[in-house]
Amino acid sequence: MDSGKEQWQIDMEQWVSEGRLKGATFSQLRRKDGDVPSKTVIRPVELRGALHYQFQYYRDNKVTHENVPREQAADRMTEWLASNYRQALIRTDDADVQVLFSKKGKAAVLSKPAAQSAAGKNETLAHNRQKQRVVQEGEAAPFLVELGIMTKDGQVAAKKQDKFRQINRFLEMVADVLPHLPADREITIVDFGCGKSYLTFALYHLLAVQQGRRISVVGLDLKADVIAFCSELAKKLGYDNLRFQVGDIADYKDQSRVDMVVTLHACDTATDAALVKAIEWGASVILSVPCCQHELFKQITNETMKPLLSHGLLKERFSALATDAIRAQLLEVLGYRTQLLEFIDPEHTPKNMLIRAVRTAGGGDAARKWQEYAAFRDMLQVSPYLERALEQRLKKAAGDVK
Secondary structure (H helix, E strand, O other): OOOOOOHHHHHHHHHHHOOOEEEEEEEEEOOOOOOOOOEEEEEEEEEOOEEEEEEEEEEOOEEEEEEEEHHHHHHHHHHHHHHHEEEEEEEEOOEEEEEEEOOOOOEEEEEEEHHHOOOHHHHHHHHHHHHHOOOOOOOOOHHHHHOOOEOOOOOEOHHHHHHHHHHHHHHHHHHHHHHHOOOOOOEEEEEEOOOOOHHHHHHHHHHHHHOOOOEEEEEEEOOHHHHHHHHHHHHHHOOOOEEEEEOOOOOOOOOOOOOEEEEEEEEOHHHHHHHHHHHHHOOOEEEEEEEOOOOHHHOOOOHHHHHHHOOHHHHHHHHHHHHHHHHHHHHHHOOEEEEEEEOOOOOOOOOOEEEEEEEOOOOOOHHHHHHHHHHHHHHHOOOOHHHHHOHHHHHHHOOOOO
């Protein structure tokens, strides 16, 4: 080893080379007259099967990132820390380490075994949270700070706990389908009816900031004031490949190929219009939380089911379930593997059903799935928008059995 290196530098090289560095935060600038970020957070990430270390640079309210291969990371970390900061908090598999520099640049190192440190006492819980939550409380995510969900020190606002939980639940569902997205090119994502875009920003944070993927995300909504707010925030955060525009789902024609379509709480048949777009694009992944399913409520009739359908509340709930069942089945006919998942618990919102669909290579089940669908449709005596909009595709997929 280089005898001119200090012990903390030697330790850093060993932690990185052995893959034992779990995270680091550099803070307290040595000089305030330069362009150095006020804080740098470092975390391990796996990109294309190889370990990298992601440097997140915090400047004012913006965050940028750089992914550094493991072979170069130790030198990058030690040089960046020694040149710019007075303090480092480093987490490893077996210790929590604090490095403090005097004004003359002399380093003092304090180390505690992880099992005895504040974080170590809850190590098992921390690992459990990591599995359940993509965005961790205690680590400020700039988009959450700007949206009022987190404070600048990473604490979740008391009144925003449900929203924080919803964001993480959504990101867990996204993480499960990432293997179905292309890894060798830029990923294109469209979010129909994005609204204030909590989840759009979260999606960008996960894929572009945390994972360093090449992505292009478009958020579409009818409300001009909401789009203006989201556009300004994306600019402020430095999210260069996230853009927002005013528009209607059915009329949107700006893309020729889209890999993922997200549609959350689009009302009634607007959800179906988004599904039609996704299918026409051949999207690999579809994530949809339907809202206000009124279409079938006006159509359903069945004398045998009269004890249920004669009660407005029960008919409304049944119509919503039937609508989502129809959507899922038609997606299956067209070659998607579909799941209906609980988005968040019912006490937080009545709109808690998420349709998650991933495109498969297809198989010989389309005709059978169509027959199952047709029997269900005829029993309810309905004519769903989605079937009408996809009539030719469904006929082709089901082998002309319509």
